[in-house]
Amino acid sequence: MGEGDLQSADTEKKGKLMDGLILGLDLCDAYTQLVCDQGERSWTLPTVICRKKEEESWMVGEPAYASALAGDGVMVDKLVKLVIKDGTSTIGGIRYGGAQLLTQFLIQVVALAKKEYNTDQIKQLVFSVPRIHTRLLECLRGCGEYLGAAREDIHIMSHTESFMYYVLSQKREVWNNQVGMFDLSGEGLCYFEMKVQRGLRQTTVMAEKERLEEGFSLDILSSPAGRKMADRILCSCGNRMMQKKLFSSVFLMGKGFEERDWAEGFMKLVCSRRRVYVETELFARGAAYRAVDFLRDKSAYPYVCICEGRLDSSVSMKVLYKDQDNQLMLANAGVSWYEASKEVELILDGQDYLEFMITPPDQRKKKTVKMELEGFPKRGEKTLRILVQIGFLDERTMTVTVTDQGFGELFPSTGAVLRQEVMI
Amino acid sequence: MSVIVCGQKRAEHPFYLEELGINIYSCQELCYVVYHHPLLFMDGIMDQSLVDFIRNEFNMGFVAARLEQRMKSGEKQEDILLFFMQECNYYTTAELNKLRQTLMSFKKLSVFEYAKKKADYLAQFKQYGRAIAGYEEILEERDGRADDQFVSRVLNNLGACYARVFQFRKAMDAYDKAYEKRKDMSILERMYHLTLMDGGLALKDRYQPMVSGELMEKWKREFDQIQEAAKGSPEVEQIRVLFEKDSVRRMEGAAKLVEEWKQEYRGMA
Numbered sequence: 001m002g003e004g005d006l007q008s009a010d011t012e013k014k015g016k017l018m019d020g021l022i023l024g025l026d027l028c029d030a031y032t033q034l035v036c037d038q039g040e041r042s043w044t045l046p047t048v049i050c051r052k053k054e055e056e057s058w059m060v061g062e063p064a065y066a067s068a069l070a071g072d073g074v075m076v077d078k079l080v081k082l083v084i085k086d087g088t089s090t091i092g093g094i095r096y097g098g099a100q101l102l103t104q105f106l107i108q109v110v111a112l113a114k115k116e117y118n119t120d121q122i123k124q125l126v127f128s129v130p131r132i133h134t135r136l137l138e139c140l141r142g143c144g145e146y147l148g149a150a151r152e153d154i155h156i157m158s159h160t161e162s163f164m165y166y167v168l169s170q171k172r173e174v175w176n177n178q179v180g181m182f183d184l185s186g187e188g189l190c191y192f193e194m195k196v197q198r199g200l201r202q203t204t205v206m207a208e209k210e211r212l213e214e215g216f217s218l219d220i221l222s223s224p225a226g227r228k229m230a231d232r233i234l235c236s237c238g239n240r241m242m243q244k245k246l247f248s249s250v251f252l253m254g255k256g257f258e259e260r261d262w263a264e265g266f267m268k269l270v271c272s273r274r275r276v277y278v279e280t281e282l283f284a285r286g287a288a289y290r291a292v293d294f295l296r297d298k299s300a301y302p303y304v305c306i307c308e309g310r311l312d313s314s315v316s317m318k319v320l321y322k323d324q325d326n327q328l329m330l331a332n333a334g335v336s337w338y339e340a341s342k343e344v345e346l347i348l349d350g351q352d353y354l355e356f357m358i359t360p361p362d363q364r365k366k367k368t369v370k371m372e373l374e375g376f377p378k379r380g381e382k383t384l385r386i387l388v389q390i391g392f393l394d395e396r397t398m399t400v401t402v403t404d405q406g407f408g409e410l411f412p413s414t415g416a417v418l419r420q421e422v423m424i
Numbered sequence: 425m426s427v428i429v430c431g432q433k434r435a436e437h438p439f440y441l442e443e444l445g446i447n448i449y450s451c452q453e454l455c456y457v458v459y460h461h462p463l464l465f466m467d468g469i470m471d472q473s474l475v476d477f478i479r480n481e482f483n484m485g486f487v488a489a490r491l492e493q494r495m496k497s498g499e500k501q502e503d504i505l506l507f508f509m510q511e512c513n514y515y516t517t518a519e520l521n522k523l524r525q526t527l528m529s530f531k532k533l534s535v536f537e538y539a540k541k542k543a544d545y546l547a548q549f550k551q552y553g554r555a556i557a558g559y560e561e562i563l564e565e566r567d568g569r570a571d572d573q574f575v576s577r578v579l580n581n582l583g584a585c586y587a588r589v590f591q592f593r594k595a596m597d598a599y600d601k602a603y604e605k606r607k608d609m610s611i612l613e614r615m616y617h618l619t620l621m622d623g624g625l626a627l628k629d630r631y632q633p634m635v636s637g638e639l640m641e642k643w644k645r646e647f648d649q650i651q652e653a654a655k656g657s658p659e660v661e662q663i664r665v666l667f668e669k670d671s672v673r674r675m676e677g678a679a680k681l682v683e684e685w686k687q688e689y690r691g692m693a
Contacts, residue, residue, distance in 0.1 A: 320426035323517050328429060345430035347452060347514070354427075382456065382514065385430065408453040409446040 020123030021113055022295070024288025025106075026162070026281070027129050027140075029078045030186030031255070032061075032105075033284035036113045037292055042281050043112050049105045050075040051091045060108040076101055080129065083139045099139045106143050122149040124291035128162040128283040130187060132309045134393065137338050155294065156338065158309035159183070162286030163192045164207040166279070167251075168301055169289045174275065177248040180241065181282075182234070182270075184256025189215035189234075191241050192251075196303075197361075204334075204361060207307040212237055218256055227262035234266035242270070249275040253282045304334035306361065311337050311395060313360040313424050319346070330390050333361065337392035345405065348384045352376065354402065358424045369422050376404055376416045383407040398422045428452075428514060435481035439474065444549060445687060451482050455514045458505055459523055463545045466527055470495065470504045478508070487511045502527045536562050536570050540578055550688060552585045559585065576606035583614065592622040600628065609634075616643050 022037040028047060035042045045061030050073040052059075059067050067073035074091045076082070082089065082098035089096050096104075114120055125147065127140050137156055144154035157165075167175050181192040194207040214233045220226030242250075250270045252260070257278055260267055270276050279285070293299055306312045314333040319326050331340045348354075354371045376384065385405040392398050400420050406413030430452060438447035441457065443464040448454050458465045470491065479488035487508065494504045506524060509515055515523070530538060543558030559582040566575060579602035586595035596618050603611045612631060619625045627635065654660065666677045 317427065319429050320516070321429065321513060328427075347428040347430060349426045349428060351425040351427070382428070382452070385452070407456070408449045410453060410456065 020121035021110075021117060021119060022124045022288065022291045023110065023113060023122060023126070024162075024284045024286065024291055025109070025125065025127050026159075026284035026287060027080060027127055028185070028187050029080045032109055033281050034109055034113060035281055035284040035288040036117065037288045041113070041116055042284065043109070044281070045109065046077075047079050047105065048075055048077045049079065049101055049108075053092055056092075056094075058104050058108060060105050079105055080136065083136050084133050086135060099142065102139060103143045103146050106147060110147050120148060122147060123153065124294050125149045125154050126287040126291040126294070127154075127156045128159055128287040129156060130159050132156065132158050132338065132394075134338075153294070155290070155336075157287060157290060157336070158209075158307065159190075159283050160192060160207050160209040160308040161305070161310065161336075162283040162290070163209075163251075164194055164205060164286070164305055164307055165290045165293075165301065166282050166286030167194055167249075168205065168303070169286070174249045174277075177246045179249050179251070180245075180247055180270075181251035181253055182237070182257070183253040184215075184218070184234075185254035186218060188212075189237070189256075191237065193241070202304055203302075204304045204306060206361075207305075209308055210241075221256070221259075221262055231263045231265045234263055235269055238266055238269045247274045249277060251282060252276065252278045253280065255280070304332075306334055308395070309336055309338075310334055311340060311392070311424070313358045315390070315398060315424060316357045316359065317355065318357065320349075327357070330356070331392070331398070333359070337395050341389070341391040343387060343389040345385060345387050347382055348373075348386065349382045352378070352384075354388065354400070356398075356400075356422060356424075369424075371400060371402070371418075371420055371422065373402060373418060375418065376402075377411075377414050379407065379411050383411050393421070396423055398424050432482045432484060432512070435477070437481060439477045439481070443469075443546070443551065443554075445551075445690075451478070451484070451512045452514045455509045455512050458509065459515060459519070461545070461549075462523060462527055463530065463542050464549075466502050466505065466530065467542075468501060470501055470508070484511070502531075536566060536574065536578075540574075540581075543578075544581060547581060547585055547588075550588075552589050556582060556585045556589075572605040576602045576608070576611075579605065580611060580614075583611075587614075587618065587621075592618050592625055596625055603631075613643050616640060617647055620644070620647055 024035040024037070026033040026035075030047060031044060032047045033042060033044045046065065048060065048064045050059045050064035050067045051057065052067065052073045054072075059073065064073070064075055068075035076089045076091070076096075079098065079102045081087075083102050085098070087098050089098075089101060110122070122144075125144050127144075129136060129140075140156050141151060141154050145151055163181055167179050175194065175196060177195075179194040181194075183190040183192065189212045191210045191212055192207060193210075194205065197204040197206070214237055216230055216233060220230055252270075257263075258280060260278070267276075293301060311331055311333050314329065315331040316327040316329050319328045328344065330342050330344070352373050354373065356369045356371070357366065358369060359366045373386070376386075385407050387401075387403045387405050389401040389403075390398055398421070400422055402418045402420075404413050404416040430450065432451050435449045438449050439454075440447055444457060444461070446457075448457070458469070472492075472495075475488050475491050475495070478484050478491065491504060491508060494507065502524075506520055506527075509520055509523075510517070530541070533541065539558060539562050543555045543562070546552075546558060547555035559578050562570070562578050563575070563582070570578075579598045583595045583598035583602060586592070586598060596615060599611050599615045599618070602608075603615070612627075612635060615627055615631070616635065619627060662681070666674055666681070669677060
């Protein structure tokens with residue numbers, strides 16, 4: 001489909017792209033897609049890597065399959081799972097860690113874009129993954145650096161977030177009401193839904209993903225009976241997920257929808273009274289759009305985006321400033337939890353605890369979480385200076401580390417440290 | 425109960441506060457010492473070197489410029505201090521008003537009462553040299569304007585300060601003059617204690633009839649008790665613990681302790 005108003009500044013983009021690649025990379029166990037924003041060039045290949053038995057020479061994608069079939073190489077697949085499980089694979093007597101193999105794989109993938117555009121520079125690199133996992137995050141950041149990107153130019157987002165950015169990059173009429181998406185690939189069947197809440201002060205965009213248990217292997221599409229059954233399954237899912245809702249558009253994503261003649265019933269169902277788009281590189285494109293956005297001084301998406309991988313509640317703390325109670329914002333709703341970290345130095349006056357205010361989109365569900373500072377010194381008034389560092393383990397778990405900073409030479413630090421996980 | 429955000433940068437190069445013998449690293453620490461020891465700082469802490477420190481180390485250029493402006497216009501020191509403290513957002517307006525009242529009450533004291541209070545405060549913080557100078561200044565300038573009771577109290581405290589810096593002869597002289605102004609047996613007792621600390625000193629003949637053998641025995645007993653108690657003081661315990669350590673750690677500890685003593689002595693002198 002054509003690009004919306006957000007992609008209209010093509011010249012601006014190309015100007016920026018001259019000095020480095022802007023890459024969106026969708027990484028799954030089944031496939032990997034790379035989109036280079038420069039010239040709308042993309043690559044899709046199976047997420048497999050193969051090393052020749054006799055020498056340390058690597059191949060990825062289809063050549064990897066071919067080499068393994070020919071018997072002169074050893075192939076490793078499911079690289080994402082291997083990283084998450086911190087697994088290893090031994091080839092030719094050498095034990096490779098999951099991260100090592102994934103790095104090798106990504107070197108080969110990104111080399112395609114580097115070769116095409118004749119540059120080694122990476123200006124922005126945004127990974128899109130089915131599910132955000134701490135170990136995968138760290139590994140991808142490391143891979144990104146190895147590929148030559150600066151750490152601050154490497155970002156990781158969930159498929160849900162990519163879906164959101166992709167849709168928001170289209171013309172407004174595409175996402176006026178709800179937007180649905182079916183993703184059918186070797187990874188299974190997932191349903192995504194996005195809605196926009198327009199408020200007076202801000203617009204909130206929410207997206208969710210549901211993995212459907214009815215998912216099936218794409219292999220069944222090779223037989224007439226299997227195709228019929230697959231159509232029936234999709235119709236049933238479509239009816240269940242989309243009934244009584246007003247959709248502006250529906251997207252069909254994944255290898256399963258490359259051919260649609262097998263899904264006659266389902267296509268009839270989704271195509272009634274709404275636009276339907278087939279996009280086979282949606283996650284990688286969403287990631288690339290976001291990569292371009294990172295380069296802008298002001299985001300083209302001035303919305304609070306809430307989805308998997310982002311905080312749906314804000315975290316704040318009541319502080320005293322110029323005799324008045326104020327809210328010190330520690331984490332805003334809509335920011336990526338793995339990028340949301342803050343440290344602040346505070347002085348406690350007459351209290352030996354911290355109180356965090358958790359505010360979800362529905363303000364009526366606001367709650368406070370108290371953290372007692374056990375083991376911290378009892379000092380005179382206004383002399384307990386602490387460093388509060390917050391970070392997140394996932395969308396729901398905030399880690400808080402509190403350290404006694406002492407109060408100069410008047411009250412040296414006791415070295416007291418407290419670390420706690422807070423459910424938000 | 426409240427939480428205060430420390431917005432300002434902490435100093436990389438601290439400001440040494442001679443009055444307390446400590447380094448200041450943050451504007452909160454500076455506010456804290458002024459708030460708790462206003463007598464030490466209300467008369468002249470805010471000078472160009474402190475303003476430069478505030479500008480360069482706390483990154484408070486705007487506040488520093490306004491402080492300079494106020495200093496040039498001849499504003500009172502206490503008002504300049506209060507302005508700075510307000511800008512630091514460490515104390516509330518109510519707390520600063522309380523401080524303002526305390527400062528006003530000091531200002532209401534007579535010149536000599538104020539000077540004595542300040543010297544007493546310095547003595548309390550072991551700044552004996554500065555306290556002695558303060559007391560002597562009062563004695564020089566009193567010029568018959570202060571009553572005997574007050575002068576005796578000043579001389580008594582001067583004697584105590586001299587004793588603290590081991591100038592027993594000068595201490596004896598100050599106590600002697602204090603007793604002349606106010607016939608108080610506790611002053612005699614202190615003079616007697618000085619004779620115990622310095623064998624070269626003796627109570628003057630004119631005091632002998634007032635001090636019976638029994639009384640001297642009682643004072644001696646009290647003196648011995650105090651000396652005995654001093655043996656178990658935390659400072660002595662610290663040295664005992666130090667000597668139990670191996671030679672390397674003992675030397676390290678000793679060097680640190682001697683440095684602390686030197687620092688303390690510089691404050692005293």
